[in-house]
Amino acid sequence: MNRGNQCWLMGAWLLLTSLFSSSAWAETQLNLTKGVTAVSREVYDLHMLVLYICTAIGIVVFGAMFWSMIFHRKSKGAKAADFHESTKVEILWTAIPIVILIAMAVPATSTLISMEDNDNSEVTIQITGSQWKWHYKYFDQDIEYYSVLSTPREQYENQNGSFAGNGAEKSEDYLLEVDRPLVIPANKKVRFLITSDDVIHSWWVPAFAVKQDANPGFINEAWTNVDLPGIYRGQCAELCGKDHGFMPIVVEVKSAADYDTWINEQNALTAQAADAELASLSASMSKDELMQLGESTYMAHCAACHQPTGLGLPPTFPALKGSAVAVQGSVADHISLVLNGKGMMPPFGKQLSLKEIAAVVTYERNAWGNDTGDLVQSSDVKAAGEE
Amino acid sequence: MTTETINESLDDTHNDDHHDHKMTGIKRWLYTTNHKDIGTLYLWFSFIMLLTGGALAMVIRAELFQPGLQIVEPDFFNQLTTVHGLIMVFGAIMPAFTGFANWMIPMMIGAPDMALPRMNNWSFWILPFAFAILLSSFFMESGAPNFGWTFYAPLSTTYSNGSTAFFVFAVHIMGVSSIMGAINIVVTIMNLRAPGMTYMKMPLFVWTFFITAYLLIAVMPVLAGVVTMLLTDTYFGTSFFDAAGGGDPVMFQHIFWFFGHPEVYIMILPAFGIVSTIIPAFARKKLFGYSSMVYATASIALLSFIVWAHHMFTTGMPLFGELFFMYCTMLIAVPTGVKVFNWVATMWRGSMTFEVPMLFSIAFVILFTIGGFSGLMLAMTPVDFQYHDTYFVVAHFHYVLVTGSLFSIYAGAYYWLPKWTGNMFNESLAKWHFWCSLISVNLLFFPMHFLGLAGMPRRIPDYALQFADFNKWVSIGGFAFGLSQLIFLAVVIKCIKGGEKAPAKPWDGAEGLEWTVPSPAPYHTFSTPPKVD
Numbered sequence: 001m002n003r004g005n006q007c008w009l010m011g012a013w014l015l016l017t018s019l020f021s022s023s024a025w026a027e028t029q030l031n032l033t034k035g036v037t038a039v040s041r042e043v044y045d046l047h048m049l050v051l052y053i054c055t056a057i058g059i060v061v062f063g064a065m066f067w068s069m070i071f072h073r074k075s076k077g078a079k080a081a082d083f084h085e086s087t088k089v090e091i092l093w094t095a096i097p098i099v100i101l102i103a104m105a106v107p108a109t110s111t112l113i114s115m116e117d118n119d120n121s122e123v124t125i126q127i128t129g130s131q132w133k134w135h136y137k138y139f140d141q142d143i144e145y146y147s148v149l150s151t152p153r154e155q156y157e158n159q160n161g162s163f164a165g166n167g168a169e170k171s172e173d174y175l176l177e178v179d180r181p182l183v184i185p186a187n188k189k190v191r192f193l194i195t196s197d198d199v200i201h202s203w204w205v206p207a208f209a210v211k212q213d214a215n216p217g218f219i220n221e222a223w224t225n226v227d228l229p230g231i232y233r234g235q236c237a238e239l240c241g242k243d244h245g246f247m248p249i250v251v252e253v254k255s256a257a258d259y260d261t262w263i264n265e266q267n268a269l270t271a272q273a274a275d276a277e278l279a280s281l282s283a284s285m286s287k288d289e290l291m292q293l294g295e296s297t298y299m300a301h302c303a304a305c306h307q308p309t310g311l312g313l314p315p316t317f318p319a320l321k322g323s324a325v326a327v328q329g330s331v332a333d334h335i336s337l338v339l340n341g342k343g344m345m346p347p348f349g350k351q352l353s354l355k356e357i358a359a360v361v362t363y364e365r366n367a368w369g370n371d372t373g374d375l376v377q378s379s380d381v382k383a384a385g386e387e
Numbered sequence: 388m389t390t391e392t393i394n395e396s397l398d399d400t401h402n403d404d405h406h407d408h409k410m411t412g413i414k415r416w417l418y419t420t421n422h423k424d425i426g427t428l429y430l431w432f433s434f435i436m437l438l439t440g441g442a443l444a445m446v447i448r449a450e451l452f453q454p455g456l457q458i459v460e461p462d463f464f465n466q467l468t469t470v471h472g473l474i475m476v477f478g479a480i481m482p483a484f485t486g487f488a489n490w491m492i493p494m495m496i497g498a499p500d501m502a503l504p505r506m507n508n509w510s511f512w513i514l515p516f517a518f519a520i521l522l523s524s525f526f527m528e529s530g531a532p533n534f535g536w537t538f539y540a541p542l543s544t545t546y547s548n549g550s551t552a553f554f555v556f557a558v559h560i561m562g563v564s565s566i567m568g569a570i571n572i573v574v575t576i577m578n579l580r581a582p583g584m585t586y587m588k589m590p591l592f593v594w595t596f597f598i599t600a601y602l603l604i605a606v607m608p609v610l611a612g613v614v615t616m617l618l619t620d621t622y623f624g625t626s627f628f629d630a631a632g633g634g635d636p637v638m639f640q641h642i643f644w645f646f647g648h649p650e651v652y653i654m655i656l657p658a659f660g661i662v663s664t665i666i667p668a669f670a671r672k673k674l675f676g677y678s679s680m681v682y683a684t685a686s687i688a689l690l691s692f693i694v695w696a697h698h699m700f701t702t703g704m705p706l707f708g709e710l711f712f713m714y715c716t717m718l719i720a721v722p723t724g725v726k727v728f729n730w731v732a733t734m735w736r737g738s739m740t741f742e743v744p745m746l747f748s749i750a751f752v753i754l755f756t757i758g759g760f761s762g763l764m765l766a767m768t769p770v771d772f773q774y775h776d777t778y779f780v781v782a783h784f785h786y787v788l789v790t791g792s793l794f795s796i797y798a799g800a801y802y803w804l805p806k807w808t809g810n811m812f813n814e815s816l817a818k819w820h821f822w823c824s825l826i827s828v829n830l831l832f833f834p835m836h837f838l839g840l841a842g843m844p845r846r847i848p849d850y851a852l853q854f855a856d857f858n859k860w861v862s863i864g865g866f867a868f869g870l871s872q873l874i875f876l877a878v879v880i881k882c883i884k885g886g887e888k889a890p891a892k893p894w895d896g897a898e899g900l901e902w903t904v905p906s907p908a909p910y911h912t913f914s915t916p917p918k919v920d
């Protein structure tokens with residue numbers, strides 16, 4: 001057997017195995033999710049109501065069509081009747097749909113009114129979308145953080161042109177997992193204030209029946225009240241650029257007591273982080289430490305655009321390898337660019353700690369053959385930020 | 388409607404020999420002002436665009452065959468979905484209908500040609516340049532437009548890649564072409580009807596194109612406006628859609644969909660016209676409720692101007708706005724329902740045969756109605772919050788545009804091919820085309836409903852594992868549907884080259900002036916207008 005034939009057989013076999021390998025994947029869902037809030041269940045009921053009405057109309061209309069196709073065909077000797085007008089019938093099939101529509105509009109209106117009632121919430125969280133992560137800020141608490149995709153890049157970046165065998169190594173919640181989920185209490189009305197830092201995103205959690213666009217420069221409101229503690233997953237629903245498919249939403253709903261514990265922990269962590277920030281100012285990190293922290297920070301926050309190789313995706317996302325900023329330019333300018341952003345590049349000043357920025361700048365100036373030898377410490381970043 | 392022509396066929400062929408100053412070779416097509424030549428150009432162009440847009444779609448489906456990024460980068464994936472949408476809407480469906488309008492409207496109303504033949508030439512010949520500009524951006528450093536065919540700001544302004552100016556220019560040219568084509572249709576229908584053909588005696592086909600042309604004249608300038616605002620926001624420092632300068636990105640969506648929703652009907656009303664011509668012919672029974680069909684078409688067109696924001700329920704509209712647009716959108720189901728019921732009543736107690744044009748028309752009625760059902764579901768604002776921007780929407784508009792508009796175009800093409808070429812097409816090959824398309828298109832688009840309900844967002848290059856099974860089958864359906872369209876190409880080429888000679892009226896139930904002229908239709912028809920009673 002020659003090589004060509006072998007390739008064909010191989011291909012056919014791979015295709016067949018991949019077609020019938022469905023057991024490897026997670027459970028397949030056919031219908032809309034019922035969700036875990038009163039609103040989401042009302043929405044589900046409305047969906048089923050309209051689905052049943054459409055099915056019933058479909059059976060009548062398609063039934064009449066198939067009836068005439070089967071019995072009124074010329075090959076069966078059917079002779080054409082010559083009726084072609086009837087005002088009565090036209091009025092009838094204008095009026096009946098209107099009645100059906102009213103029957104649908106009434107429950108839809110009441111559900112919509114309750115969905116848009118944003119008053120009397122107990123917890124308020126500001127949600128800010130940016131390319132390609134979510135930021136959560138708890139009102140009346142000192143808690144805010146970014147939430148980014150935690151599926152490792154190797155799991156999805158398998159661009160070897162192969163269709164076979166790369167399903168098994170994916171994690172269970174592939175592309176629907178984040179480093180830090182949003183945490184909200186169960187059985188409390190939680191209000192979301194949704195906005196964006198750059199393009200339009202849309203915050204969507206199917207189990208809550210909440211989907212609200214995040215518009216830059218404007219704030220939208222939405223709310224939920226979840227019955228059941230648990231982990232609920234969603235995705236950005238509005239095309240927001242290259243990694244639109246890679247900015248999931250995970251919400252962890254905790255019981256009231258667990259939620260309070262979590263809030264206290266987070267407040268303590270915030271305080272610790274502030275202390276660490278202060279301590280880092282006087283500390284001096286070694287090159288190895290900086291490069292190690294720099295690499296992990298870079299992979300989490302920079303690699304989506306500038307790529308793990310530092311080659312970027314020009315012309316939209318410039319290369320850092322051998323670039324004017326990372327090699328020839330001054331350290332201060334480099335830090336300032338990371339802190340304040342420029343054009344499409346977001347400012348990282350409020351996203352990363354001083355230590356992380358110091359590390360990532362060090363990494364960018366020394367990785368991929370950018371051997372400048374420059375070391376940047378937290379105090380340098382602090383100084384640059386104050387200028 | 389009964390029609391009668393004065394010594395039509397004999398006189399006409401005689402006259403034609405005199406007037407037939409066709410140029411030869413490429414010049415015939417470049418300089419032509421003949422409505423039939425221009426119709427042919429439009430139809431071939433749209434088919435080439437269909438294959439181009441289809442090829443892009445097949446790369447999309449190949450990437451989505453399995454989870455993981457196998458073939459294309461996410462940014463290139465966005466370019467593919469964007470250009471696929473633009474090409475199919477502006478390059479495949481709309482020019483195909485303009486092709487039908489050019490070929491058939493003069494022949495149906497007994498006119499010698501379109502009213503503005505030189506403009507007709509120009510409105511076609513700028514189109515290839517528009518799409519050459521759009522497609523050339525694939526070969527530029529920045530790549531093609533990557534912000535979706537709806538080009539929402541600020542993704543298409545501040546955050547766009549370098550080819551936005553090309554995109555804007557291409558859309559402008561497409562718009563100019565459409566407006567000129569539409570003006571030509573309106574002027575022709577208003578002025579060149581045969582003596583005795585009053586408006587309410589026009590074939591429904593002509594009515595739907597008449598109304599569509601008005602929609603085009605009304606909304607294409609809005610599209611031109613919004614792309615110009617986009618251009619100045621991107622390159623000249625204005626802030627129409629930038630909150631930092633006092634603008635509003637949501638205003639972009641309002642303007643876009645004020646064009647975009649009537650645009651949807653621009654792509655479906657002519658389909659209604661084609662199907663309303665074919666079903667009576669093969670049911671051998673007059674179209675049921677002709678006047679109610681005219682009124683329903685006009686009502687749909689009017690309603691299309693007050694429902695645009697149903698594409699924007701999640702943008703943060705006030706409750707009153709949501710209710711208004713929900714009620715108006717639900718109302719559209721009424722005239723649309725009337726149309727479907729009329730088609731069924733036309734078939735009812737007819738004497739039906741099932742030639743290929745009829746098969747495509749019946750498939751149109753059933754599958755378009757399924758698209759209408761999902762449309763009704765999407766109209767319900769609270770549930771739309773769940774459906775919006777998911778594959779449920781993708782399923783919905785592909786049922787309406789592929790098994791709706793595209794199937795009606797195939798139905799019409801098979802119906803009039805004998806008139807255009809003078810030959811009958813190969814019936815069994817055409818049936819292969821129908822059945823392969825019918826099965827594969829449903830494998831392609833039906834499971835998308837399930838994907839959307841299960842929560843798969845649209846426009847993503849990779850997806851969570853629970854969506855894997857359906858995506859695999861959808862992709863297989865996509866490849867099969869794409870390849871099935873090559874059968875159509877084979878049928879058409881065979882039919883042009885030869886085949887059984889077609890009589891003047893190859894379908895015994897067909898009605899209308901176009902069947903009173905010989906097949907193939909002479910280069911000039913109705914130089915002397917026929918008389919219609």
